[in-house]
Amino acid sequence: xxxxxxxxxxxxxxxxxxxxxxxxxxxxxxxxxxxxxxxxxxxxxxxxxxxxxxxxxxxxxxxxxxxxxxxxxxxxxxxxxxxxxxxxxxxxxxxxxxxxxxxxxxxxxxxxxxxxxxxxxxxxxxxxxxxxxxxxxxxxxxxxxxxxxxxxxxxxxxxxxxxxxxxxxxxxxxxxxxxxxxxxxxxxxxxxxxxxxxxxxxxxxxxxxxxxxxxxxxxxxxxxxxxxxxxxxxxxxxxxxxxxxxxxxxxxxxxxxxxxxxxxxxxxxxxxxxxxxxxxxxxxxxxxxxxxxxxxxxxxxxxxxxxxxxxxxxxxxxxxxxxxxxxxxxxxxxxxxxxxxxxxxxxxxx
Amino acid sequence: xxxxxxxxxxxxxxxxxxxxxxxxxxxxxxxxxxxxxxxxxxxxxxxxxxxxxxxxxxxxxxxxxxxxxxxxxxxxxxxxxxxxxxxxxxxxxxxxxxxxxxxxxxxxxxxxxxxxxxxxxxxxxxxxxxxxxxxxxxxxxxxxxxxxxxxxxxxxxxxxxxxxxxxxxxxxxxxxxxxxxxxxxxxxxxxxxxxxxxxxxxxxxxxxxxxxxxxxxxxxxxxxxxxxxxxxxxxxxxxxxxxxxxxxxxxxxxxxxxxxxxxxxxxxxxxxxxxx
Numbered sequence: 001x002x003x004x005x006x007x008x009x010x011x012x013x014x015x016x017x018x019x020x021x022x023x024x025x026x027x028x029x030x031x032x033x034x035x036x037x038x039x040x041x042x043x044x045x046x047x048x049x050x051x052x053x054x055x056x057x058x059x060x061x062x063x064x065x066x067x068x069x070x071x072x073x074x075x076x077x078x079x080x081x082x083x084x085x086x087x088x089x090x091x092x093x094x095x096x097x098x099x100x101x102x103x104x105x106x107x108x109x110x111x112x113x114x115x116x117x118x119x120x121x122x123x124x125x126x127x128x129x130x131x132x133x134x135x136x137x138x139x140x141x142x143x144x145x146x147x148x149x150x151x152x153x154x155x156x157x158x159x160x161x162x163x164x165x166x167x168x169x170x171x172x173x174x175x176x177x178x179x180x181x182x183x184x185x186x187x188x189x190x191x192x193x194x195x196x197x198x199x200x201x202x203x204x205x206x207x208x209x210x211x212x213x214x215x216x217x218x219x220x221x222x223x224x225x226x227x228x229x230x231x232x233x234x235x236x237x238x239x240x241x242x243x244x245x246x247x248x249x250x251x252x253x254x255x256x257x258x259x260x261x262x263x264x265x266x267x268x269x270x271x272x273x274x275x276x277x278x279x280x281x282x283x284x285x286x287x288x289x290x291x292x293x294x295x296x297x298x299x300x301x302x303x304x305x306x307x308x309x310x311x312x313x314x315x316x317x318x319x320x321x322x323x324x325x326x327x328x329x330x331x332x333x334x335x336x337x338x339x340x341x342x343x344x345x346x347x348x349x350x
Numbered sequence: 351x352x353x354x355x356x357x358x359x360x361x362x363x364x365x366x367x368x369x370x371x372x373x374x375x376x377x378x379x380x381x382x383x384x385x386x387x388x389x390x391x392x393x394x395x396x397x398x399x400x401x402x403x404x405x406x407x408x409x410x411x412x413x414x415x416x417x418x419x420x421x422x423x424x425x426x427x428x429x430x431x432x433x434x435x436x437x438x439x440x441x442x443x444x445x446x447x448x449x450x451x452x453x454x455x456x457x458x459x460x461x462x463x464x465x466x467x468x469x470x471x472x473x474x475x476x477x478x479x480x481x482x483x484x485x486x487x488x489x490x491x492x493x494x495x496x497x498x499x500x501x502x503x504x505x506x507x508x509x510x511x512x513x514x515x516x517x518x519x520x521x522x523x524x525x526x527x528x529x530x531x532x533x534x535x536x537x538x539x540x541x542x543x544x545x546x547x548x549x550x551x552x553x554x555x556x557x558x559x560x561x562x563x564x565x566x567x568x569x570x571x572x573x574x575x576x577x578x579x580x581x582x583x584x585x586x587x588x589x590x591x592x593x594x595x596x597x598x599x600x601x602x603x604x605x606x607x608x609x610x611x612x613x614x615x616x617x618x619x620x621x622x623x624x625x626x
Contacts, residue, residue, distance in 0.1 A: 030619055070619065073451045077616045098453040108444040114377040126369035127452035127459070129362030155380075171448075 019084070020179050020212035021049035021072060026081035028067050028236075041067040043236040044081065049229075051086075054205045054213040056227030056244075058220070058331055064236040065216045069181050072214070073103050086178050099128070101179045104172035106187030109164035113157030117148050117167055120156060121174050128175035135174065142170040145200050147193075162193050169197055173204065179212045186222060194222075201226055220327040230327065232334045239334040248325040254278055255300050256329050259293040260285065260319035261310060268293060271309060276302035279332050290318055296332065366454035370462025371469065374432070378470035388424065389477045396420030396478065399545040400486050411579040412546075414490065415572055417482030419544035421475040422568050425509060426538060428471040430531050433513030436463055437521045446521075450615075456608050460517060464510035490575055498574040501586075504593035505567025511600030512563060518607040522614070538562060547572065547581035556583045563596050 028042040042064045049055040059065045070076035071083055074094040082089065088096040111120035118139055125135040143149045146166045156164060169185055182201070186194040202225075205213055217223050223230050224244045231241040240247055263284065268291070271280050278296040285292050295306055310317060323329060378384070396416055403412040440446040449459055482488050490498075516534075523530055541559040542548065548556045548569050559565040560583065570589035572580035584592075 028619075067619075073447075075447055075450055075616065076619050095453055098451055101451065103447070103451055105444065105447075110445055110448055112373055112377070114380045115373060119376070123369050123373060124448065124452075126365040127449070127454040129358070129365055129453070 018051060019048045020051045020053065020086055021047065021055075021214060022084040022087075023047040023068075023072075024082050026068070026071065026083055027079050028064075028071065028076065029079045041236050042071075042078070045233075045236070045238055047231060047238060047241070049212060049214060051212055052205075052209045053229065054201065054215060054227050056223035056230040057214060057216045057233060058223055058230060058327070059216075059233035060335060063234045065233060066183065067236075068233070069103070069183055069214070069216065073101060073181055074098055100177060101181065102172045102175050102177040103181045104169050104183065104185050106165065106169075106182075106184035106189075108168055109156075109161075110168045110171050111156050111164075114155060116153050116155055117143065117159070118152045120167060121171060124171045125174040130175060138174055138176065142173055145196075145203070146170045147196060162189055165189055166193060166197070169200075178210070179214065182213060182215045182217075184217055185215070186217070186219065194219075198222060198226060220331065224327045232331055234335045240330065244327050244330075247327065247330045251325050251330055251333055254296050254298060254333075255303075256294060256296045256323040256325070257303055257306075258319075258321045258323050259295070259310070259317055260288070260290045261293055262314075262316040262318065263289055263291050265310075265315035266313040268313070268315075270313075271295065271306060274302065274305050274309060277306065279336055281332055291315075294323070294329075294332065296329065362453065363455050363458040366452070366458040367462040367465065370459050371466035374463070374466025374470040378473050384474060385477075388427070388474045389481075392420055392423055392427075392474075393478050393481050396423075396482065396545075397486075400482075409579060410489075411576045413482075413486050414488045414576060415547060415580070416545050417479060417486065417488045418490075418571055418575070419546075419568060420482065421479045422505075422542075422564055423539065423544050424471050424475040424478060425468070425506060426542070426544075426564050427535070428467045428474075429509050429513035429516070430534050432467045432470070433460075433463055433510060434516030434520045434534070435531055437517045438524070441521065450612065456612065457514075457605055460514045460604065460608070463517075464514060467513075468506055468510060494574050498571045501567060501570045501574060501589060501593075504590055504597070505563055505571070508563030508567070508593045508596040508600060511597045511604060514604035515600055515607055518604070518611040521611055538564075541565065542568060544568065547583075549581045549583045553583070560584075560592075563593060563600075566592060 023045055026042050026045040026047075027040070030039045030041055032039055045064070045068065057065050057068070067076065071078050072085055072090060074090050074097050077091055082091075084090070085097045086100045088100075090097050110124065115123065121139045121142060122135055125138065130138070139152075140149075143152050146169060148163065148166055148170065151159060151163060156167070159167070165188060172180055172182070185201070186197050189197060201213060201215070205211065205226075213226075215223065215227060227244065229241065229243050230247060232239045232247075240250070242250065268280065268282050271277055271293075276298040278298060280293065280295050282291055282293040284290075295303070297303055297306070307317065307320075396419070399416045400413050403416065437446060440449065449456070483490065520530060539545070541551075541555070542562050542565040543551070543556070543559070544564075548559055548565055551559070556565070560569075566584065566589050569580070569583045570586050573582040573586050
């Protein structure tokens, strides 16, 4: 008999047998390649994901999300600590884990240009030993729900990037995994395709209450919409873990404001120097070219000083809104910056 | 094992072998560009040697040596570019991790690549062979075709087993893969005697070249077809056991290097990273 242990984030008492993912004290250290020393990608992570849960993992680049997923999918060994997936140790029982999981990395495509969509789905099902008739039924279902039916007999070489990504997404479900790891599944997809993918995930979880999803995403709205619980991870540590609504409630009652300001003017980082400003984040609005600035302040009065400082910086204020707490504000509160800031920096060549 | 029988596991791995092999078989019929790059160009190189031998008024058997060598080159090129380099390309496409997280054995995936590669290359080799027979009137005695075919199959087994080893090594060598593949191309054409009897290089060099299964295989097949005129290196009866031994040794080393490669990747975390 296993001893029940308390889970993080108010998850109650749960036997590790009931957990789809059960992580205790997980640490991963990489040797730095070009310089002496080491990088601690994960630092004593404890986490339990229940069976049937859609669990979100949010964190900036380098936070440790991908390392964690690689360990849980048996691609990487932990330096210390233990991780069980569906009750099996990822380090010592990788075969048992692999039979029960699958992985979709957004932005990637899978398969070969000479194969058709249908053949690609079939190919990857065979590495899991899915019998032919079952595989063929799943192919049809998955092509239907991902909008690929019309392209069933089209070769991959002729598909658009978005179509290839949808195919890669469908591939992950061909083995009907007990736990699926979705690493940024909507990355690079257009709005409509992203919505289809989210709808599919929600339906998959709803129709298969015993199946588990671990989702990493840059899109807070996605996590908010799909995930029963969310963990915020940064520098290899879990900073917060709970339901999205509970995380929002836990925020200190600090007002947050969203500005739209002109793109030209002095550097915005000096706003942090204003007494009473708790955090700021900003990114360029892709459509308008204006800058979206989010400021969390200790109390409403501080915003007057922010406005004054913006004027001194030659930044015109185009729009100002007081924000209700969102997962994004929760993230900024814990990490100190927004996820979208990072996406913009990357796109700009950062 | 949780009640999972050996036969269930075997069935899954056989499905994996078949599925991976079928990619290459389908590719061989759908990608017509190979007709130019993998058949016509090698045929031109082969033709040059045929004309050299004709110019020197060498015995007609030499034209047969060249045509057989030209067909075998197609397989060796497939071992290098289609087997040895494959895991590296899979990694560059971000696809290697999809194989590594499956429960199917990595050896079954490699075996599928090998069998599919053999099937795919057979169309190229057959085209080269047919071209040689029809255009240069090379004669291959049909009554000796069966033992020659047996030797040919053993040679392919050993050559593709070597390719399975190289696939792990190429993955570890990363960006050097282009150089490595090139090193294994032209020098091997020479060392294996693709266009001449390997014994012409002297016994010492020829024996060294025999570590490559295509060397002995080609030497044996030429002897089967042309007897003493082939200037054989080793007696034909010696060659099948050597090829079988090489196959078993290479398969064992392939399994070990594959495990080593995977463990190294798991420890260092660089196996599934692109452009490493």
